[in-house]
Amino acid sequence: MNWNTLNDAQQVAQILEDSQKQPVLIFKHSTRCSISATSLNRLERAWDQDNTPAYLLDLIAFRPISNQIAETFQVEHQSPQILVIDGGKCTYHASHWDISNEDLKPYTSR
Numbered sequence: 001m002n003w004n005t006l007n008d009a010q011q012v013a014q015i016l017e018d019s020q021k022q023p024v025l026i027f028k029h030s031t032r033c034s035i036s037a038t039s040l041n042r043l044e045r046a047w048d049q050d051n052t053p054a055y056l057l058d059l060i061a062f063r064p065i066s067n068q069i070a071e072t073f074q075v076e077h078q079s080p081q082i083l084v085i086d087g088g089k090c091t092y093h094a095s096h097w098d099i100s101n102e103d104l105k106p107y108t109s110r
Contacts (some may be wrong), residue, residue, distance in 0.1 A: 001047045003027075003056040009065055011055070012072055016088050018053055023086040023108045025054040028066055028079055036080035039099045043082070046101035052108045084108055 004011075006026065015024050027043070030036040040056075059066040059079055070077040073085065078095030084107040085091070092107040094100070 001044045001054060002050055003054055006055040006057040006065060007062055009068055012065065012068055015053075015055065015085055016072070019085040019088055023052060023084050023091070025052055025104070025108065026057060026069060026083045026085065027054065028057045028059045028069070028077075028081040028083075030079040031058055031060050033079060035096055039080045039082075039096065043099060043101055048101075049105070049108055 006012075015026065018024050027040065029040055057065060057069070066077060069075075069083070073083060073090035073093075075081075075083060075090050075093050078093075080099065081093060081095040082099045082104065083090050083093045084104065086107065092104065094103060
C-alpha cells in the first residue's frame with residue numbers, strides 16, 4: 001500500500017480538492033494502540049487498489065489534524081478510523097474491527 005503521510009493541516013485542503021477527481025482514503029492511526037496496528041495491518045495485507053490516494057495520519061503526533069478532519073468531514077473522531085472522501089464529503093467511515101477492505105471497495109471505485 002502506498003501511503004502518503006498526513007502531517008500538515010494544509011494537506012486536508014489538498015485532499016478536498018483531489019477528492020473532486022477521485023475518492024481519497026484517510027486512515028487515522030494510533031501508534032499506541034494494538035487494535036489500530038492490527039486494523040492497519042489487515043487493511044494493508046488485503047489492499048489491491050493502489051490507484052486510490054491513501055493518507056496515513058499518526059494521530060498521536062498530529063492530533064490537531066485529526067480534530068480538523070473530524071470537523072471538516074463531520075465525522076466523530078475514533079481510533080483507529082478510516083474515511084473515504086469523495087466529492088469533498090465523507091462517503092464512508094468505519095472504526096476499530098469494522099475496518100474492512102471489502103467494505104471499502106464500493107466507495108473507492110467510481
